[in-house]
Amino acid sequence: MSVADALGIDTGRLRESTDDLGRVAMVVVGIAFWGWLVTRWLYDWTLGRWEIGPGAGENFLSPAPLEGVADALEGSVVALGPVRIPVDPLATLADGIALAIDIAPALATGAWYTIVLTTVAIVLGFFIAVPMAVLRVYGGPFRWLALAYTELIRGTPLLAQLFVLYYTPYLALWLNDAPVVGEGFVPDYAFWIAIIGFTINGSAYQAEYIRGALESVDEGQLTAARAIGLSKLEGIRHVVLPQTLRYAIPAWTNELVYLIKYSSLAGFITVPELYYRASRIASSTFEYTPIFTLLALVYLGIVLSATNLMTRVERRVAVPGIGQAEGRQQG
Amino acid sequence: MSDRTETTDGTGRERGADASSSARGTETDPLLRIEDVRKSYGDEEVLRGIDLEIDRGDVEVLVGPSGSGKSTLLRCLNRLTEVDSGHIYLGDTEITASDADPNAVRQQIGMVFQDINLFAHLTARKNITLGLRKVRGLSKNEARQRADSELDRVGLADQADSYPAQLSGGQKQRVGIARALAMDPEVMLFDEPTSALDPELSNEVLEVMQGLVAEGMTMVVVTHEMRFARGGADEITFLAEGEIVERGPPERLFENPERERTKRFFESIRHE
Amino acid sequence: MEGIVALTELSTALPAGQLLPVSEEQVGQYLGEDWEFVYRNSDYLLWGTVVTILLTLTSILLGFLAGFPAGAIEAYGSGYSRAIVRKFGVLLRGTPILVIMIFTFFVLPIDIVLGAAEIGLRSIEFVLGPTPFTVPTDVPEAFIAATIALGFRSAAYQSQIFRGALGSIDEGQMEAARSIGMSRLEAIRHVIVPQAMRRSVPGFQNEFTIVLKDTSIAFAIGLGELLKRSHDLFTQQTTAVLEVILFISLIYFVLTFGTNRTLDYVSNRFAIPGESS
Incomplete structure (x- = not known):
C-alpha cells in the first residue's frame, strides 16, 4: 500500500510537470499564433498599402524553397527505391507547410x-x-x-x-x-x-x-x-x-x-x-x-x-x- | 459464493433464538477480529494501530470526538476504505486479504449510512430487491417477498411503493436498514445513522435498531446517541486521535471511566 | 427505409392538388403569386423536411452511440483513455460544424468509412448473432458525410452532458450500491446511469434542437434538405425569397417546438416521484 502511495505521489508530480510543459507549449503556440495574425494585419493596413515590403496580401516568406524540398524528397524516392516509406510523409509535410505559407x-x-x-x-x-x-x-x-x-x-x-x-x-x-x-x-x-x-x-x-x-x-x-x-x-x-x-x-x-x-x-x-x-x-x-x-x-x-x-x-x-x-x- | 450465503442464512436464523436465551457477550466467540489496523490520508494518520475483538451477537458502540477515526474504522470493516496495514477477520476468513473479494465481503457485512443514500430512482421495495436480484440472483417473486418482509420488519410495509423523495428522513433510514438486512449479513455496521435526522425522527430509527439488538444481531455502531449506547450496547469503545483510549461495558464507562480523556468526553456530550 | 420508399411512391402517384384541400388558384387569388409558388412547391419542401428529420435522427443516434461511452470515460476513465477523449472533444467543439462537414465530405473517404462500418457490423453479428441492420449502400454520399459530421460533433457535446450528469450523482449512491455487494460496473449500470439519464434530459433537449437546426448547414455540401430545397426554389423565383424562407422557418419552428414539448413529456413521464425536476 505504501509503495502504491509513493507511486501515486510520483505520478502526481510527473503529471504536474507535464502539465507545466503543456502550459508553456500552449503559451508559445498562442504567442506565435497571435503574433502572426497581428503582424499580418498591421502590415497589410500600413506598410503594405504604401508598397513597402512584399505588398498587402503577399507572403513574407517565399514557399518556393519548401516546395523545392518537397520536390527533391519526392524525387529522391525514385533514387532511394526501398527506403521510400519514411521519405513520403516528409514530402507531404513540406508540401503542407509550403501551402500554409502560401495561403x-x-x-x-x-x-x-x-x-x-x-x-x-x-x-x-x-x-x-x-x-x-x-x-x-x-x-x-x-x-x-x-x-x-x-x-x-x-x-x-x-x-x-x-x-x-x-x-x-x-x-x-x-x-x-x-x-x-x-x-x-x-x-x-x-x-x-x-x-x-x-x-x-x-x-x-x-x-x-x-x-x-x-x-x-x-x-x-x-x-x-x-x-x-x-x-x-x-x-x-x-x-x-x-x-x-x-x-x-x-x-x-x-x-x-x-x-x-x-x-x-x-x-x-x-x-x-x-x-x-x-x-x-x-x-x-x-x-x-x-x-x-x-x-x-x-x-x-x-x-x-x-x-x-x-x-x-x-x-x-x-x-x-x-x-x-x-x-x-x-x- | 452462493453456498456460503446459504449457510450464513441458516446460522443467522438460529443465532437469533440462541443469543436471546443465553447471556450475550460472556462467552468468547469473536466474530470480528481487528488486528493492528492502520490508515493514513497523506501525512495524517487516522488509525494508529487498532486492536478489537467483537463477539457474535454483541453490540459494539464506537464513540469519540470528530476526527477520532471511528467512521474510518467502520468503513475499513467492509472495505469501502482499504487499510494500510493490519488485518481484519470475519470468523475464520481474513477480509483484508488481497485475494478476498470485496463484493463477497460486503454481502456479509451490511452498512447503514449517515446520509442514508437510498437509490433515488427506485421505490422503497426496489431499493431492497435490486441487491437481491443482481447480487444474490433471486427471482423476481422471491426478491419481492423478501423485500416486503424486510419492510414489514422495519414497520414500513405500507410504504413499499413510495420513492425516497416521498418518505420522511426516519422512514428513509428504516428502508436503508431494511436494504442492508435483506442481504442476510452476519454483521451490521451503522455510521451515525441518526445524526442527519431531527430528534423526533431519530426515535423511530433507534427503535428499529433496538429491535435488532433484541434479535441478537451483531452490530457495530458509530453514534452520538447515548440513549442507544446505554440501553443497547454490550461494549463501548472510546476512540480519540486514531487510538482506542478505553473500552468497557456502558455502565462502567459512563459512571466510572478510568481515563481523564474519556471522562471529559462524556461530560462534554452530557452538556450538549 | 422501406416506409419512405412507399411514401415516395404515394406522393408521386397523387398530384399535389389532391393531397391538399385548397387549390393553387385560390391561394394565388388571396395571398399573391409568391405564396402560390410556395404552395405549388410545398411537397418539394416537405420532402426536404423528411430529409432534415432523418438527418437529425441519424446524427443524434450516432452522437449518442459515440457520446455516451465518451462521457462515461470522461467521468470514470483514467489516464490515456480520458486524455484522448478530451482532446478529441476539444477538437470537435472548437471547430465550426461547417468546417467539420466540409472535411467529412471532401476529405474523408466515404468508401473506407462504410467498409469500417461493415466490418463493425459483421463483428457485432459475429458476437450477437444476426442483426436487422445493414450498411447503407444507396444513401447519397452527402447524407453520410453530414451524418458523420453532425453525429461526431454532437457526440462531443453529448459526452459533456453525460459526463456532467454522471458526475452530479451523489457519491453516496455508489457507496450504498457497493455496500450491498454490487461490483463497480453493476453499480454504474443499475444505480448511477438510470439517475444520470434522467438528469441529462434538459441538456439533451438543447442538443437535439441544435442538431436539428444545424442540419441546414448540409446546404454547404449540396444535400437536398429543407434549406437547400428552399434555396433552389427562391433562386428560381427570386421575388418569393421572403415567402419561401418564412414557410421553411415555420417548419423548423414547428419541429424544434414539437421536439422540445415531446422531450418535456418524456422528462415528466420518467421523473422520479416526489423529486422536483
Whole structure:
C-alpha cells in the first residue's frame, strides 16, 4: 500500500510537470499564433498599402524553397527505391507547410473579418439581450413580446435568418445605396448584413442566458433594494443585474464560442471571412485536406484563445460566494 | 459464493433464538477480529494501530470526538476504505486479504449510512430487491417477498411503493436498514445513522435498531446517541486521535471511566 | 427505409392538388403569386423536411452511440483513455460544424468509412448473432458525410452532458450500491446511469434542437434538405425569397417546438416521484 502511495505521489508530480510543459507549449503556440495574425494585419493596413515590403496580401516568406524540398524528397524516392516509406510523409509535410505559407495571408485577413464580426455582434447583441431578458422576467403583460422574440429566433436556423436578410431586397438595397458602404476601409454590404444577422441571433440566445441568471438571483435582493428606497428599475439596474451578469459569464463564453464558429456561415452570403477565403482557395486548387486542416486549426486557435480570455475575465470579476461557473461546455 | 450465503442464512436464523436465551457477550466467540489496523490520508494518520475483538451477537458502540477515526474504522470493516496495514477477520476468513473479494465481503457485512443514500430512482421495495436480484440472483417473486418482509420488519410495509423523495428522513433510514438486512449479513455496521435526522425522527430509527439488538444481531455502531449506547450496547469503545483510549461495558464507562480523556468526553456530550 | 420508399411512391402517384384541400388558384387569388409558388412547391419542401428529420435522427443516434461511452470515460476513465477523449472533444467543439462537414465530405473517404462500418457490423453479428441492420449502400454520399459530421460533433457535446450528469450523482449512491455487494460496473449500470439519464434530459433537449437546426448547414455540401430545397426554389423565383424562407422557418419552428414539448413529456413521464425536476 505504501509503495502504491509513493507511486501515486510520483505520478502526481510527473503529471504536474507535464502539465507545466503543456502550459508553456500552449503559451508559445498562442504567442506565435497571435503574433502572426497581428503582424499580418498591421502590415497589410500600413506598410503594405504604401508598397513597402512584399505588398498587402503577399507572403513574407517565399514557399518556393519548401516546395523545392518537397520536390527533391519526392524525387529522391525514385533514387532511394526501398527506403521510400519514411521519405513520403516528409514530402507531404513540406508540401503542407509550403501551402500554409502560401495561403497564410488570405487566412489572416479572413480571421480579421471573423473576429470583428463575432466581437461586434456579441457586444451589440448584449445591448438587445439585457432589455429583452429584463422584459421577459419583470415585464408583466409585455413578457410575451420578449418570449416571442427569443423563441422564434432560437427556433429557426441561423443560416435561414441570414438568407432572409441577404436575399430579400429591402436591407440589401438600402445598404448598397448607403454612400460609405464598400468604400475604402468600410466593408461591403454583405458584411453589414452579417453583423445584423449575428447580432439578432446572438441577442436571443444571450437573452435566454441572462434570463436564467436573473431568475436565479434571490427575489429578496430586489425587495431589499426597494426597501432602501430604490425604484424597481434602479433596483434591477444596480442590484440584480450586476449579480446576474456574473452568473451569466460562463454561458456568455459559450455564446462567444458558438458565434465564432457560426460566423463561418457568413461565407454563404459572400462575407470574405475565414471559411469563405479557404473554400475559394480549395475549390481552385483542389488541395482540400491541407487547406481545411489549416482552416480548422485557425478556428481552433481563435476559439481556445476566447475561452482562455473569458476564464480570466470570470476570475477577475468574481465576487466570493456568487457566480459559480456551471453547465459550461468548453469550446 | 452462493453456498456460503446459504449457510450464513441458516446460522443467522438460529443465532437469533440462541443469543436471546443465553447471556450475550460472556462467552468468547469473536466474530470480528481487528488486528493492528492502520490508515493514513497523506501525512495524517487516522488509525494508529487498532486492536478489537467483537463477539457474535454483541453490540459494539464506537464513540469519540470528530476526527477520532471511528467512521474510518467502520468503513475499513467492509472495505469501502482499504487499510494500510493490519488485518481484519470475519470468523475464520481474513477480509483484508488481497485475494478476498470485496463484493463477497460486503454481502456479509451490511452498512447503514449517515446520509442514508437510498437509490433515488427506485421505490422503497426496489431499493431492497435490486441487491437481491443482481447480487444474490433471486427471482423476481422471491426478491419481492423478501423485500416486503424486510419492510414489514422495519414497520414500513405500507410504504413499499413510495420513492425516497416521498418518505420522511426516519422512514428513509428504516428502508436503508431494511436494504442492508435483506442481504442476510452476519454483521451490521451503522455510521451515525441518526445524526442527519431531527430528534423526533431519530426515535423511530433507534427503535428499529433496538429491535435488532433484541434479535441478537451483531452490530457495530458509530453514534452520538447515548440513549442507544446505554440501553443497547454490550461494549463501548472510546476512540480519540486514531487510538482506542478505553473500552468497557456502558455502565462502567459512563459512571466510572478510568481515563481523564474519556471522562471529559462524556461530560462534554452530557452538556450538549 | 422501406416506409419512405412507399411514401415516395404515394406522393408521386397523387398530384399535389389532391393531397391538399385548397387549390393553387385560390391561394394565388388571396395571398399573391409568391405564396402560390410556395404552395405549388410545398411537397418539394416537405420532402426536404423528411430529409432534415432523418438527418437529425441519424446524427443524434450516432452522437449518442459515440457520446455516451465518451462521457462515461470522461467521468470514470483514467489516464490515456480520458486524455484522448478530451482532446478529441476539444477538437470537435472548437471547430465550426461547417468546417467539420466540409472535411467529412471532401476529405474523408466515404468508401473506407462504410467498409469500417461493415466490418463493425459483421463483428457485432459475429458476437450477437444476426442483426436487422445493414450498411447503407444507396444513401447519397452527402447524407453520410453530414451524418458523420453532425453525429461526431454532437457526440462531443453529448459526452459533456453525460459526463456532467454522471458526475452530479451523489457519491453516496455508489457507496450504498457497493455496500450491498454490487461490483463497480453493476453499480454504474443499475444505480448511477438510470439517475444520470434522467438528469441529462434538459441538456439533451438543447442538443437535439441544435442538431436539428444545424442540419441546414448540409446546404454547404449540396444535400437536398429543407434549406437547400428552399434555396433552389427562391433562386428560381427570386421575388418569393421572403415567402419561401418564412414557410421553411415555420417548419423548423414547428419541429424544434414539437421536439422540445415531446422531450418535456418524456422528462415528466420518467421523473422520479416526489423529486422536483
